[in-house]
Amino acid sequence: MLNSLCQPVEIFKTEHGAVYQCNGRNCFWVEFAGGKTSFKVEDFLLLKQKVEAIDVQSMANSTTRATDIAIVMPLRSERCFVLTLTDVLNFRELLQGAKAMLDLNSLIYECLHAMAV
Amino acid sequence: MKDLLRLRTSLSEEIETLLNEQIKVEAHSSSVYLAMSSWCNRHGFDYSAGYFQKQSGEEREHMLKLFNFVNDLGGRAISPEVTNIPQDFESFRSVFEQALQQEIYVTQQFNRIADRCMKARDYVTFQFLQWFLKEQVEEEYVARRALELFDVIGEEGTGRYEIDKHVPKIKYDNE
Ligand SMILES: [Fe+2]
Ligand SMILES: [Fe+2]
Numbered sequence: 547m548l549n550s551l552c553q554p555v556e557i558f559k560t561e562h563g564a565v566y567q568c569n570g571r572n573c574f575w576v577e578f579a580g581g582k583t584s585f586k587v588e589d590f591l592l593l594k595q596k597v598e599a600i601d602v603q604s605m606a607n608s609t610t611r612a613t614d615i616a617i618v619m620p621l622r623s624e625r626c627f628v629l630t631l632t633d634v635l636n637f638r639e640l641l642q643g644a645k646a647m648l649d650l651n652s653l654i655y656e657c658l659h660a661m662a663v
Numbered sequence: 664m665k666d667l668l669r670l671r672t673s674l675s676e677e678i679e680t681l682l683n684e685q686i687k688v689e690a691h692s693s694s695v696y697l698a699m700s701s702w703c704n705r706h707g708f709d710y711s712a713g714y715f716q717k718q719s720g721e722e723r724e725h726m727l728k729l730f731n732f733v734n735d736l737g738g739r740a741i742s743p744e745v746t747n748i749p750q751d752f753e754s755f756r757s758v759f760e761q762a763l764q765q766e767i768y769v770t771q772q773f774n775r776i777a778d779r780c781m782k783a784r785d786y787v788t789f790q791f792l793q794w795f796l797k798e799q800v801e802e803e804y805v806a807r808r809a810l811e812l813f814d815v816i817g818e819e820g821t822g823r824y825e826i827d828k829h830v831p832k833i834k835y836d837n838e
Contacts, residue, residue: 555664569665587671588739645676648668655666 558644562636565644578637583625593620594641605631672737678785679738681776686729687743688772692765693722694748699758708827732791755823756813763806770799801835808833
């Protein structure tokens with residue numbers, strides 16, 4: 547869980563979750579579906595890609611129980627996400643929103659530091 | 664706030680994806696050339712078989728050049744999955760026509776990536792791509808010259824035999 551080494555900064559928040567950045571450890575905390583998990587930068591981006599790759603169309607069309615949920619098991623993490631269709635959409639919104647804020651931060655960072663030199 | 668994305672890599676997600684797609688294209692080219700080599704071998708076109716095998720090796724080199732670039736910049740180079748390799752070809756001539764078409768496609772891809780780099784102001788990758796753009800001039804030249812042999816020499820009589828013998832001699836020396 548969060549400890550004193552981490553001073554998480556909120557990156558993006560929705561009704562369903564939030565993403566924080568830890569500047570002490572250079573990682574992200576993803577809060578979703580009742581849990582908070584840390585991810586290294588690369589693993590966070592992979593998680594976003596995995597969630598984006600879920601075929602929501604076939605989930606929506608599915609009539610069998612086994613295929614109307616999606617399971618995402620990120621490597622190097624104890625967390626396992628079991629997602630319904632709505633969860634997938636909410637999770638996507640959260641991760642994509644966070645990524646957009648991170649891209650924006652890159653732009654701002656570049657501008658600020660260009661001026662500082 | 665620290666820019667963790669930039670600390671990881673200077674490649675944007677978009678450019679990294681495009682480069683990984685190109686890694687796949689080069690791997691695919693390499694496999695197609697190998698299939699062409701096998702076809703030529705089966706049909707007695709020994710020189711062309713050697714030529715295509717050499718081309719196959721070059722495409723793998725291209726793939727690795729892109730692969731290492733992505734990793735060197737902190738990105739995540741993906742070992743490509745290669746599928747749908749044609750193993751049979753209509754004729755000796757059609758092999759060369761397909762080879763040229765493949766090179767044209769590759770040139771178009773590099774133009775597209777260069778265009779995206781410009782728009783994303785990624786001049787590091789843009790500069791890296793120059794080597795490939797130049798290389799494509801040669802690749803297309805050689806492929807086009809090879810195909811032209813079919814008209815210049817003609818396929819009648821011992822024509823195909825002569826064409827086969829000429830293929831490895833095509834050189835681009837307009838550096
Ligand atoms: Fe190539
Ligand atoms: Fe080529």
